[in-house]
Amino acid sequence: MQHKALLHAVVVMTILAGMSSLTAAEPSSLPELNWTPGSDWLNVRDFGAKGDGQTDDTASLQAAFDRLDDGVVVYLPPGTYVVTQELRIQKTRIKGREKRLMGTGIYGHGRSTVLRWDGPEDGSLLRELGMIHNRVMGIVFEGNNRAANGYVHDNNHLFETHIYNEYLEFRNFRAYGVLSESNQKDGLSTAEIAYVRSIFRNCGKGISFTSFNDYDYTFDGCLFAANAQIAVECLHGNFYIRNCRFEGNGTDVVANPEHGSSIRRSVSVGSGVFLNYTNSVSPITVEGCFVADWQGDAAMVYGGAPLTLFDTTFKHASPTAIPLATGAGQPILLANNQLLGPATLSSAVLTKAVTVDLPPASTTLDETTSFMPKTVVLPGKHFDAKQDFGAKGDGQTDDTAAIQQAIAAAQAFGEEAIAYLPTGTYRITQPLELKGGGYRLGGTGLCSVILYAGKSDENAINVRPSGKLTVENLAVKRVGVTVKDRAVAWQGTGADIRQYPSAHGSRVDYHSVYVLGKYCHAPFTLGLRLEDLAAHDTVLLENIEGNVHAINAGKATILAPVSYEGTVWIKGKATGGRFGILTRLATLSRYAIYLEDNQSLVASDFYIEQALPGTVTLRGNAAEVPGRVTLTHPKLDITNADPETVSDSVTIDDFRGAVNFVATQLYPPKFPARVSVVGTGTTLGIFGSFFYVKSFALSPPDLPCQVLATSGNSEFNTAVMELPKVQHDPAAARDALLDLRRLGELDWELNYPALSQR
Numbered sequence: 087m088q089h090k091a092l093l094h095a096v097v098v099m100t101i102l103a104g105m106s107s108l109t110a111a112e113p114s115s116l117p118e119l120n121w122t123p124g125s126d127w128l129n130v131r132d133f134g135a136k137g138d139g140q141t142d143d144t145a146s147l148q149a150a151f152d153r154l155d156d157g158v159v160v161y162l163p164p165g166t167y168v169v170t171q172e173l174r175i176q177k178t179r180i181k182g183r184e185k186r187l188m189g190t191g192i193y194g195h196g197r198s199t200v201l202r203w204d205g206p207e208d209g210s211l212l213r214e215l216g217m218i219h220n221r222v223m224g225i226v227f228e229g230n231n232r233a234a235n236g237y238v239h240d241n242n243h244l245f246e247t248h249i250y251n252e253y254l255e256f257r258n259f260r261a262y263g264v265l266s267e268s269n270q271k272d273g274l275s276t277a278e279i280a281y282v283r284s285i286f287r288n289c290g291k292g293i294s295f296t297s298f299n300d301y302d303y304t305f306d307g308c309l310f311a312a313n314a315q316i317a318v319e320c321l322h323g324n325f326y327i328r329n330c331r332f333e334g335n336g337t338d339v340v341a342n343p344e345h346g347s348s349i350r351r352s353v354s355v356g357s358g359v360f361l362n363y364t365n366s367v368s369p370i371t372v373e374g375c376f377v378a379d380w381q382g383d384a385a386m387v388y389g390g391a392p393l394t395l396f397d398t399t400f401k402h403a404s405p406t407a408i409p410l411a412t413g414a415g416q417p418i419l420l421a422n423n424q425l426l427g428p429a430t431l432s433s434a435v436l437t438k439a440v441t442v443d444l445p446p447a448s449t450t451l452d453e454t455t456s457f458m459p460k461t462v463v464l465p466g467k468h469f470d471a472k473q474d475f476g477a478k479g480d481g482q483t484d485d486t487a488a489i490q491q492a493i494a495a496a497q498a499f500g501e502e503a504i505a506y507l508p509t510g511t512y513r514i515t516q517p518l519e520l521k522g523g524g525y526r527l528g529g530t531g532l533c534s535v536i537l538y539a540g541k542s543d544e545n546a547i548n549v550r551p552s553g554k555l556t557v558e559n560l561a562v563k564r565v566g567v568t569v570k571d572r573a574v575a576w577q578g579t580g581a582d583i584r585q586y587p588s589a590h591g592s593r594v595d596y597h598s599v600y601v602l603g604k605y606c607h608a609p610f611t612l613g614l615r616l617e618d619l620a621a622h623d624t625v626l627l628e629n630i631e632g633n634v635h636a637i638n639a640g641k642a643t644i645l646a647p648v649s650y651e652g653t654v655w656i657k658g659k660a661t662g663g664r665f666g667i668l669t670r671l672a673t674l675s676r677y678a679i680y681l682e683d684n685q686s687l688v689a690s691d692f693y694i695e696q697a698l699p700g701t702v703t704l705r706g707n708a709a710e711v712p713g714r715v716t717l718t719h720p721k722l723d724i725t726n727a728d729p730e731t732v733s734d735s736v737t738i739d740d741f742r743g744a745v746n747f748v749a750t751q752l753y754p755p756k757f758p759a760r761v762s763v764v765g766t767g768t769t770l771g772i773f774g775s776f777f778y779v780k781s782f783a784l785s786p787p788d789l790p791c792q793v794l795a796t797s798g799n800s801e802f803n804t805a806v807m808e809l810p811k812v813q814h815d816p817a818a819a820r821d822a823l824l825d826l827r828r829l830g831e832l833d834w835e836l837n838y839p840a841l842s843q844r
Contacts, residue, residue: 137165157509157533189532216244229259346720376451384411394774479510523553542578551592561600574608601632603652657682699733742767746822792818
């Protein structure tokens, strides 16, 4: 269902920076990104690009993009770069079998770096044919109302994953701002891609991802405005939208997702339809949103798998306006939704809706709310390990002393100075020591590698913070670690990175950091270890990959907005803090979550696939303080070679406390699945979920379980749910929904502090 866009003046946006208060002083735009270029960055001006808005810079830009190789950063200084033919990004220097660009970067200055199409009508500005672990930042893609497409992911060549886009704008494209093309072979798609604080404006469709395996699209802090047809179109993949603003679009979100999705803490003003959703097996959550002045027949047109709708306000001048158009038999979990104007939520009598009593939320949105920062803090003065201190980065020379000197210089200078590691492999023989705060350690990404060749019981990097510290754009590896058939051969107790508690308070941001854990069965080995952290310690895990171990760190505040792969291992007696996950993926893991000692965890969108049985394992005992685990799994998939064998999807062993699954898609469709519980201290709840399985059972079979707004059949699959002691008490879901609400409040506290103070 589509509606003609309501084209109107863009609402004056309030400004959120975390460094300034909310205002309504200027129209929405990207902030400036005032980079200090790295010594190894390729400047497009050196290839002849003028950026004067007059010269045709196509050939010069293409020459720079042709120089992209693993770990290379292309830099576009401020300017308007005229483009008349499609630019292409493709790996040309093939080493071994890898034909995708890895660990690359393309950086501009935000609103002052513009790629403007001046070519033939209905062309594409940029086509990219295979990148992984790359970062694109600070560029305006200007279609000039002539180009059809802005950024095209060409999915018929190579599977793409782990792509991070930030501070981008796509405007004035006739067809698509961003298009992930429909692939001819399943699997050759673009997955695990994030758009953070980006703008999609005045396009036919803002972004469209069209194929199976276009999974785990995260949108955080984005603006979608005046897109005539659709702002976000998901034809087969899945998505997580949070902290986004929609205004004047034909339809904000059109979704036929293969797996679970969510829209959280977002605003829609004056669009035709907020959400048009159809899928019979994929549950969705709409949480904490504000939807006003929709122009279509309903704000939400919904049909399919269970819907969880809570803390959401629908505002309209007409009392007959319909917030939700859906069938009478639609399973829905409702809580604390407000109607400002409309007389009823739905024109249908919702026979399968369950209403949970929740107190009012303390964080609210309205028509003026926006999420775009006015300013951005970037790395300051560079202390270059190669240029300034003689590091070689050749994988052979001992670079320990040179890097430690760069760290010391950055620490002494402060002011967000960075100890910078150009692309290379830096062999070290002793742990690097990061102390204090006010500075950074980082490189270009995946290809700035710290290779530890020291003692097996030592850590490659010791982090002993005081105040604010950032570790970014680097990978940590270890000499002697081998992987065969996903098993890791390694003896030792050291971590890749180990963070210690601070004396008086700290915040450590890990951004685009890579440690051990991907595609291997080493849940308790190496990785990022957060140990004995105190209540005044805060950790932010943004766009990181690998094992995350929180050992006796239960007093601290830990938030993972975007993270991928490996095991989340939580244990210890310390409690009272907060551990939250917003987006995470675990593939082929031995354990995606391994939680001990009744520890607590809240995860809003944790996608698990091709995992071994028991991939979610929770352990505890009666002697420890009770915990609570609330999990949303867009996909919870285990792999089992025998379709007749029942295997645990979830194993719970003497965990004392509540374990809740909200809007979870249980997904081993070929295999029988089970939740296995040992002991009597666990309270189990399954809310707003869908069982896309051959069959489902509890162990023991007479285990009491609360089930609300959950279904288990579709035209493709019938799940037999043998739950003899199932109960349906709406109050049972209260704490789980409050956990998700508090997770959102934590997100605002750390990433949108001006909003959290409203």
